[in-house]
Amino acid sequence: MLTEIFITPFADMVAAPDFLMQVLWEGLVSGILYALIALGFVLIFRSSRIFNFAQGIMVVFAALTLVGLYAMGVPAWIAVGLTLVVMFILAVSIERIVLRPLVGQPDIILFMATIGITLFLIGLGEIIFGGENKVMITEELGIPTGDTVLEPWDGLLILQHLDITVVVVATLLVAALLAFLNYTQMGRAIRALGDDHQAALSVGISLQTVWVLVWFIAGIIALVTGIAWGARAGVSFALEVIAYKALPVLMLGGLESITGAIIGGLMIGILEKLFEIYWGQPLLGGNTETWFAFVLALVVLLFRPQGLFGERIIERV
């Protein structure tokens, strides 16, 4: 038994490095999407102390809107633009109708308000687009669907073009977000508000503007992840679960750390895949990806309550 846990998996990795590469690659593809979603959570949490329960349904809503608009005859890329407009309107509405009236309320009330937003979006999505599953307009968007076969070490490594596109686009989006946060005045305002509310107000930062902005960024992230995940799994309300994958990422990375979200996302994507293939399937009958990340996060939290990169403990006194 000990051999199977501690020796066999590593022996397998060494024996078939091409297969190990395949596993790592697939882990990376999921990981970068987890990282993106977690980034959306972190930006909202830092600037408003709101844990955004609605992130998952925003992914569904964005994907549904895109597919729905296309079904109505709007050309694919114009539909992407219009979906972004819809996500912007959503951000403005949430700030006006939900956040602004609740300023100064306890964090738990704001959290519950995001549950309200979730239920509202589920209802709205079903009324407008219907509840049945749909197909993502992958080809219509020009996303390649073939694959490339590499032969490292005389082995086999299959890279889906869809996955390559996802990695490239998500990496660019993360890089663009980091550049925006670090090298523009609005980006500095977002980070500043996350660090100190009072000081932020004193330099002329409006809470409202920043809130609309971070919710809109969360909306952009929702659309990108919605397209990427929807292309593999179809567009349905089940897409929501990708956002729950961000929870262990946040537990690992800390709710306030931008770097933590990115590194935590990649780590979880890769580790859960490795675990599933080399330990889960041979020893536990597989399907460990549903719970592995949570267990990993819990174990880390036992030793570091603030997460791996967390700047502060979540509940402060």
Added chain:
Amino acid sequence: MKDTDGYMTEDGRQIGGVLMEMKNITLRFGGVVAIQDISFDVREGEIRAIIGPNGAGKSSMLNVISGFYHPQEGEVWYKGERRPAMKPYEVARLGVARTFQNIALFEGMSVLDNVMTGRLTHMHAGIGAQALWWGTARDEEIANRRKVEEVIDFLEIQHIRKTPVGTLPYGLKKRVELARALAAQPSILLLDEPMAGMNVEEKEDMSRFILDVNDEFGTTIALIEHDMGVVMDISDRVVVMDYGKKIGDGTPEEVRSNQDVIDAYLGVAH
């Protein structure tokens, strides 16, 4: 001395007309009267001090000026107009910059980025343009950077430009906070105990910076300070508060010889 056209200071600086006027301000927190019917003005180009024992209501007054507190009674007049009730960020955009008694910096950001946030009141480019690093946005970023480097040089903090603020010692944090306020090129600069908790040498440095700012840029400054010696040295006129009331107002000499002030400070037991 208080004619409408201002006055000449002892050291020969011309002080201008009234920039900000507080009229009969009263501020209460439940049963506590933090400020009771206080009026005073701040003139263009002057260094105006607010002094008084702990709990006198000095910080509250600064918070009223900067829009963090809203008084139950009284009016704030600024640049010749009555200022309606405003949020702090709106007041900031009118050219009012401040520091806090308990330093409020963006601890996770570098000194440079902290000071850059001081330029947010000078932001005109849209968010979209900024996101795309477009024309005006890029020019603005470059202009802001230049201004910020000037301020950083002026306050002699070049050596810590890239340092995360959270790791700096107390005295330097105070200076970074001043730099951030100064970067806004404010019409009036509010400093809440800029020298609190400093040693003699640091206090001298800070006094010099405050005087230099006023001298070099003509910035109007209202400051709260505990150290009587410092106040007498650097301020043109002084408001004295005690238990929320104004007990003195005038030049340092006038204030020093005011019996109520002497009583308050010689610790007629509180």
